[in-house]
Amino acid sequence: MEGGDHLAHERKKAQFDVEAMKIVWAGSRHAFEVSDRISKLVASDPAFRKDNRPMLSRKELFKNTLRKAAYAWKRIIELRLSEEEASKLRFYVDEPAFTDLHWGMFLPAIKGQGTEEQQQKWLPLAYKMQIIGCYAQTELGHGSNSSKWWPGGLGKISTHAVVYARLITDGQDHGVHGFIVQLRSLDDHSPLPGITVGDIGMKFGNGAYNTMDNGVLRFDHVRIPRDQMLMKVSQVSREGKYSQSNVPRQLVYGTMVFVRQTIVADASCALSRAVCIATRYSAVRRQFGSQNGGPETQVIDYKTQQSRLFPLLASAYAFRFVGEWLKWLYTDVTQRLQANDFSTLPEAHACTAGLKSLTTAATADGIEECRKLCGGHGYLCSSGLPELFAVYVPACTYEGDNTVLLLQVARFLVKTLSQLGSGKQPVGTTAYMGQVEHLMQCHCNVQKAEDWLKPAVILEAFEARSARMSVACAKNLSKFTNPEEGFAELSGDLVEAAIAHCQLIIVSKFIEKLQQDIPGKGVKQQLGVLCNIYALFLLHKHQGDFLSTGCITPKQAYLANEQLRALYSQARPNAIALVDAFNYTDHYLGSILGCYDGNVYPKLYEAAWKDPLNDSVVPDGYREYIWPMLKQQLRTARL
Numbered sequence: 266m267e268g269g270d271h272l273a274h275e276r277k278k279a280q281f282d283v284e285a286m287k288i289v290w291a292g293s294r295h296a297f298e299v300s301d302r303i304s305k306l307v308a309s310d311p312a313f314r315k316d317n318r319p320m321l322s323r324k325e326l327f328k329n330t331l332r333k334a335a336y337a338w339k340r341i342i343e344l345r346l347s348e349e350e351a352s353k354l355r356f357y358v359d360e361p362a363f364t365d366l367h368w369g370m371f372l373p374a375i376k377g378q379g380t381e382e383q384q385q386k387w388l389p390l391a392y393k394m395q396i397i398g399c400y401a402q403t404e405l406g407h408g409s410n411s412s413k414w415w416p417g418g419l420g421k422i423s424t425h426a427v428v429y430a431r432l433i434t435d436g437q438d439h440g441v442h443g444f445i446v447q448l449r450s451l452d453d454h455s456p457l458p459g460i461t462v463g464d465i466g467m468k469f470g471n472g473a474y475n476t477m478d479n480g481v482l483r484f485d486h487v488r489i490p491r492d493q494m495l496m497k498v499s500q501v502s503r504e505g506k507y508s509q510s511n512v513p514r515q516l517v518y519g520t521m522v523f524v525r526q527t528i529v530a531d532a533s534c535a536l537s538r539a540v541c542i543a544t545r546y547s548a549v550r551r552q553f554g555s556q557n558g559g560p561e562t563q564v565i566d567y568k569t570q571q572s573r574l575f576p577l578l579a580s581a582y583a584f585r586f587v588g589e590w591l592k593w594l595y596t597d598v599t600q601r602l603q604a605n606d607f608s609t610l611p612e613a614h615a616c617t618a619g620l621k622s623l624t625t626a627a628t629a630d631g632i633e634e635c636r637k638l639c640g641g642h643g644y645l646c647s648s649g650l651p652e653l654f655a656v657y658v659p660a661c662t663y664e665g666d667n668t669v670l671l672l673q674v675a676r677f678l679v680k681t682l683s684q685l686g687s688g689k690q691p692v693g694t695t696a697y698m699g700q701v702e703h704l705m706q707c708h709c710n711v712q713k714a715e716d717w718l719k720p721a722v723i724l725e726a727f728e729a730r731s732a733r734m735s736v737a738c739a740k741n742l743s744k745f746t747n748p749e750e751g752f753a754e755l756s757g758d759l760v761e762a763a764i765a766h767c768q769l770i771i772v773s774k775f776i777e778k779l780q781q782d783i784p785g786k787g788v789k790q791q792l793g794v795l796c797n798i799y800a801l802f803l804l805h806k807h808q809g810d811f812l813s814t815g816c817i818t819p820k821q822a823y824l825a826n827e828q829l830r831a832l833y834s835q836a837r838p839n840a841i842a843l844v845d846a847f848n849y850t851d852h853y854l855g856s857i858l859g860c861y862d863g864n865v866y867p868k869l870y871e872a873a874w875k876d877p878l879n880d881s882v883v884p885d886g887y888r889e890y891i892w893p894m895l896k897q898q899l900r901t902a903r904l
């Protein structure tokens with residue numbers, strides 16, 4: 266390796282089998298092999314180069330994305346890639362594009378809400394990319410009748426859209442329904458009569474999400490054929506008669522449940538990527554602390570650096586496992602829906618909404634923290650972190666604003682509690698509410714720091730905190746005569762209760778993961794350390810909740826923090842190997858600071874000279890603006 270492996274000494278410190286951890290991270294040997302093969306395929310193909318993105322104008326950037334998308338599709342066909350491989354290829358190309366919405370929302374919306382007949386008609390066209398679709402729900406203003414605004418892929422490329430609009434028959438408003446609408450001619454791509462469509466303009470960050478054509482759409486007397494209304498949930502007959510299938514109306518929002526579940530898995534990817542960069546760089550970077558003329562301290566050895574970095578490393582793993590579980594939950598609810606069992610839909614909605622909110626918020630904040638952990642160099646585009654942040658941060662808003670989603674979770678929690686009175690036993694992620702009487706009065710029995718390593722102790726503390734916060738909200742709500750008024754007044758507390766519940770889910774799924782058989786020397790032990798870091802970090806951060814609800818004492822909070830410090834020391838020698846287990850190529854990371862060999866400084870130096878500003882020694886504009894100014898100063902000085 267050119268320049269040698271500057272992190273080799275760190276890799277030797279690992280106390281576990283990194284190859285085995287790679288399989289755990291990927292989810293299975295098969296998933297690992299697909300991911301490994303496809304990531305290398307993308308990394309080795311110059312057509313997928315991405316380091317020039319920050320330098321390109323919007324038009325160049327967008328055209329480049331179209332080129333990459335077409336080339337990716339060509340490779341998918343040539344190599345006869347499976348759906349799984351093709352989706353990995355798009356993932357590793359790592360550039361937001363209209364194809365994300367085509368595959369990620371347009372197709373799932375038709376699958377989830379279209380009748381068999383509609384699926385047979387539209388899906389083959391979409392699978393072969395003979396039509397390109399987007400998902401048009403959000404409006405410019407309020408309501409479902411102004412202009413669509415934001416849909417990705419809509420602005421310049423989509424030929425079709427699933428449009429959400431109010432259905433009115435015989436003067437009666439039946440609420441929002443999905444319709445497949447053709448937007449553009451399949452011959453010359455011009456908008457069809459009555460359709461106004463275009464891009465909404467530049468977004469946050471240079472390059473970044475500007476590869477996407479988020480769009481605006483208006484209709485003027487556009488006729489949508491009756492059979493293009495998605496009719497699985499409700500139907501309109503030829504005579505204009507409206508009817509509903511014997512299924513919950515909420516299925517209209519099913520695409521969001523699907524996509525939110527994928528967003529949780531994506532959060533672990535984005536966070537792990539930032540953490541990989543910050544961890545490798547923290548091991549390379551030395552700053553101060555030299556004794557007797559020896560080398561300066563690696564910044565990763567500073568406890569403050571560890572207390573900021575290692576919880577993020579642990580969160581990346583936690584989100585990975587909760588994402589895996591959420592995928593299982595989604596598959597389970599889908600199978601039940603097919604068998605007309607709708608009982609788990611509200612829980613699936615609450616879990617996907619809440620976990621989407623929690624994981625995206627923590628990831629967006631985590632990426633920014635990683636930038637700061639890399640000091641000044643983190644601010645350079647070549648660190649990969651500014652672009653990653655700019656691309657990632659809208660995840661806190663799209664697919665439902667995070668606060669709005671937490672309010673959905675809060676409604677579910679309040680409903681669950683109110684049903685306890687009627688004897689309905691909560692199941693799944695709310696099963697703990699069934700022991701609410703115990704959880705309202707139990708005492709944490711931690712007496713020494715190591716007691717905090719017991720999974721049962723951690724679980725009970727998180728369950729008690731969540732139950733007590735939800736019960737407090739329910740009690741306060743009961744004081745209002747108008748429940749909606751009460752909900753609005755107490756929404757801040759309700760959001761906090763929802764956060765406590767979702768944190769409990771993540772912690773409990775990490776603990777459940779550790780109860781499985783996990784092969785590989787030291788792998789389970791390292792995951793145990795990360796699980797405890799994740800749980801105790803949350804406990805430390807939210808100790809106000811735990812203390813004010815009386816779940817723990819101040820002494821126990823102190824002991825949790827003491828244990829946390831000890832866990833950081835255990836994680837330290839394994840840190841580099843734990844990020845190597847993500848198996849990211851340098852191409853995917855897109856970061857000089859995070860490169861595998863840790864040969865950061867020569868690469869930074871070399872990259873600087875490639876900046877277009879360094880093409881000439883004297884910059885454009887010097888003669889025009891600076892030289893006359895200097896000359897003027899010179900003249901004044903001589904006078």
Ligand SMILES: CC(C)(COP(=O)(O)OP(=O)(O)OC[C@H]1O[C@@H](n2cnc3c(N)ncnc32)[C@H](O)[C@@H]1OP(=O)(O)O)[C@@H](O)C(=O)NCCC(=O)NCCSC(=O)/C=C/CC(=O)O
Binds near residue numbers: 664
């Ligand atoms: C779905 C919204 C718009 C509904 O709002 P509203 O009409 O006010 O209804 P309620 O919030 O009162 O809910 C009624 C009822 O339905 C349940 N419910 C809500 N959502 C779902 C769901 N997804 N699945 C199942 N059930 C659901 C809710 O619990 C209530 O049940 P009750 O038993 O209590 O009656 C609103 O809730 C919402 O989700 N807003 C967010 C809008 C959103 O996510 N938009 C996404 C646009 S696409 C996008 O952003 C794409 C991004 C790009 C990319 O992903 O790359």
Ligand SMILES: Cc1cc2nc3c(=O)[nH]c(=O)nc-3n(C[C@H](O)[C@H](O)[C@H](O)COP(=O)(O)OP(=O)(O)OC[C@H]3O[C@@H](n4cnc5c(N)ncnc54)[C@H](O)[C@@H]3O)c2cc1C
Binds near residue numbers: 401402662665669
């Ligand atoms: C990059 C990007 C891509 C997108 N892609 C798509 C797409 O492909 N298709 C599509 O249809 N849409 C898309 N969207 C739109 C996205 O789904 C919406 O922006 C999102 O759902 C939030 O809705 P809003 O913009 O109307 O925010 P608002 O609802 O106006 O939120 C503004 C503020 O009000 C608060 N608020 C709103 N309602 C409540 C409430 N009931 N109680 C308390 N507080 C509240 C919110 O918390 C927030 O702080 C995209 C958005 C972005 C940024």
